[in-house]
Amino acid sequence: MFELINSYIDSLALFLAILFIQGMSFRKIRQYRPNWFQNGNRRLFLSILLGVYYGLAGIYFIYEGAYENNPVIYTNMRILILMVTSVFGGRVPLIFAYLVMLFGRISFDITSPITSRYIILMTLIFAACLLITFWKKQRFSRFVALIILNFPALLYYFVNNFDQGRILRGFEILEYFLLFFVTALLVFYACNYIDKSNLVIQNLTETAMTDSLTNLPNMRFFTQQFAWIFAKAQKRKKALSLFIIDIDHFKEINDFHGHQAGNTVLAQFSSILKNRTFPPRTMFARIGGEEFAVLLQNVDTAQAALIADFFREEIERAKFPYNPVSGKVTVSIGVASASSNFATTESLFEAADQALYQAKQNGRNQIAVHQGELE
Incomplete structure (x- = not known):
């Protein structure tokens, strides 16, 4: 026994x-x-x-x-x-x-x-x-x-x-x-x-x-996945494009309608972002305040620019319950692509951020594509 x-x-x-x-x-x-x-x-x-x-x-x-x-x-x-x-x-x-x-x-x-x-x-x-x-x-x-x-x-x-x-x-x-x-x-x-x-x-x-308001990945998750996807794209010599999206005049919504109204706009915007048809394996994230990131695999700069502009137009046509004092809810989008041989995720992110800044400087409600290479 x-x-x-x-x-x-x-x-x-x-x-x-x-x-x-x-x-x-x-x-x-x-x-x-x-x-x-x-x-x-x-x-x-x-x-x-x-x-x-x-x-x-x-x-x-x-x-x-x-x-x-x-x-x-x-x-x-x-x-x-x-x-x-x-x-x-x-x-x-x-x-x-x-x-x-x-x-x-x-x-x-x-x-x-x-x-x-x-x-x-x-x-x-x-x-x-x-x-x-x-x-x-x-x-x-x-x-x-x-x-x-x-x-x-x-x-x-x-x-x-x-x-x-x-x-x-x-x-x-x-x-x-x-x-x-x-x-x-x-x-x-x-x-x-x-x-x-x-x-x-x-x-x-x-x-x-996960961001509790929008149920999108937050900056921490985005940073982890971005590093892995970027390394894979570099190794396989595949295109990789990044959008950074900013909701125009979002501060006006918070100041005029209140923060709860701003949260409602963010939640609706996130729903549109998630439900829109993007290329396979596209990743979304809320990276802070009214800023969002979209990472598209196997998408080059020209394709990314078209997708970004279509999405910008969709937001412009959408009806939100609250709008900024200056007009409708719109977005500015900065676009950069790893096909330009960026050395790191930081350099690609900085390029998209610079393009976003350019779009806002040019009058908002538009996209801007980063030109040249940022080492």
Whole structure:
């Protein structure tokens, strides 16, 4: 019994390490590639990647079970992998984890009758896990339901001579099942803890990186992403253009109508900015007061100037509930492009800022494109 518990502890520790690595990896992906979790194709890719990852973990347990004294333990770990993947990952990761594990088992020993029994076992477990993904209940309820649904499959495993050893009897079956139940609960709570921790960190990060009034990224997030996008554009020799937008005479709105009116204008302006059709992978941010930045990938200076002017005209046509005393709500836009071989993000930002200053000096409600190169 003591040896059995030690084997369970070792396998459980390994399982928890697998969960921890996956949790940390997805946290980093969410930090540096947040759009991957919104884009449909990228989300599908991540789901497939998650399934393959747990499938490979299952293959590891297959080989461990073949050479250890307690193959039942490692088979239970494979079962838990499918259960965890279905409850926390969903159908796509579950299907890929099952297929990878199936391939691993077949490649290990395709001719043995034991392999066919394992395939039957894992297919029964997979069917129960797939069924539970359609049940719209809380995770814990689905996980407990899976334990109950998988009881016949576990019993089938315990009373059959899978590993050319002895068949489990009476108390041993109860012993292994209780250990499986306890391990399953520990794994569930570990997964739940990792998932909730990642969610809390994600929410805190989004709060720290998001402007509360406009729900746009703030200057801190923009600076981080700008550096990464700029380096990628320089490395691949791709065009990168930057707008800096300033709402004209915004101080008049605050002074005449009050700061709440100014906030209303900022919120409406941000909504127009987010809902307008920009080229793919365009990034927006509120960088301070009434100033906004728009970063366009794979867009050269000429294209950027056209897009900026179309947006300026759209703002000019829009109806705002509050206007400055001097007229309608309009914007001035400074445009600069990294195709001019700017050496740093600071130099590109300074170029766009100088162009914005020029647009305001020339009378506002217009765009200005930075001319020449700023080293």
